[in-house]
Amino acid sequence: MQKKNIHFLTQAAMIAAIYVVLTFVANAFGLASYAVQVRFSEALTILPVFTAAGIPGLFIGCLISNILTGCAIPDIIFGSLATLIGALGTRRLRSNRFLAVLPPIAANAVIVPLVLKYAYGLEPLWFSFLTVTAGEIISCGILGLLLALALHKYRKQIFGN
Numbered sequence: 001m002q003k004k005n006i007h008f009l010t011q012a013a014m015i016a017a018i019y020v021v022l023t024f025v026a027n028a029f030g031l032a033s034y035a036v037q038v039r040f041s042e043a044l045t046i047l048p049v050f051t052a053a054g055i056p057g058l059f060i061g062c063l064i065s066n067i068l069t070g071c072a073i074p075d076i077i078f079g080s081l082a083t084l085i086g087a088l089g090t091r092r093l094r095s096n097r098f099l100a101v102l103p104p105i106a107a108n109a110v111i112v113p114l115v116l117k118y119a120y121g122l123e124p125l126w127f128s129f130l131t132v133t134a135g136e137i138i139s140c141g142i143l144g145l146l147l148a149l150a151l152h153k154y155r156k157q158i159f160g161n
Contacts, residue, residue: 007160011053012060019044019061020068027069037112037132041065042139045083045104046148048091051159055091059084074119082111086140097148104140109133 022041031038041061047054062083066076082104089103113128122128151158 008051008053011051011159012055012057015044015047015054015057016061016064019058020065023061023065023069031135037135038138039135040139040143042083042104042108042136043143043147045086045090045140046097046101046144048087049094049097049100049148050151050155052091055084055087058087072119075115078111078115082107085111097145097152100148101140101144104144105133105136108136108140 019041022044023039026039026041031040044054044061045058047058059080063076063080066079071079086104086107089107090100093100093103109129109132112132113125116122116128116132117125
């Protein structure tokens with residue numbers, strides 16, 4: 001039992017760390033914040049398909065990323081919660097990879113534009129809905145599915161299930 005818990009915590013910590021690193025890479029190119037967001041780290045939202053450790057890993061990774069990149073408090077809270085909601089939905093839909101990418105896209109498409117408006121005063125709201133949704137489709141939908149395809153063959157060796 002203890003070995004299983006250590007394995008779970010290790011996976012979650014590694015996912016969080018990779019999320020933070022990928023967010024910093026996107027941030028270096030100006031792609032991780034504000035209206036136009038293509039966070040490479042959001043491709044990792046497919047990981048709950050393979051392991052439940054992806055849920056806390058993604059949430060903590062997003063939380064740390066938002067703190068370290070200097071996001072406003074509402075963004076830290078609600079942006080991280082959007083990732084958590086997306087990860088939970090992905091886990092629920094894990095039997096179908098193609099549907100599993102939809103919860104993080106939907107959660108971020110709804111929550112993040114509202115955060116951008118009320119935390120940063122970014123207008124117009126419809127433009128944020130459009131750009132955030134497009135960025136999530138690229139990150140979660142396209143990059144996430146590519147990641148799932150690459151990991152599928154080695155899922156037992158990597159995730160142990």
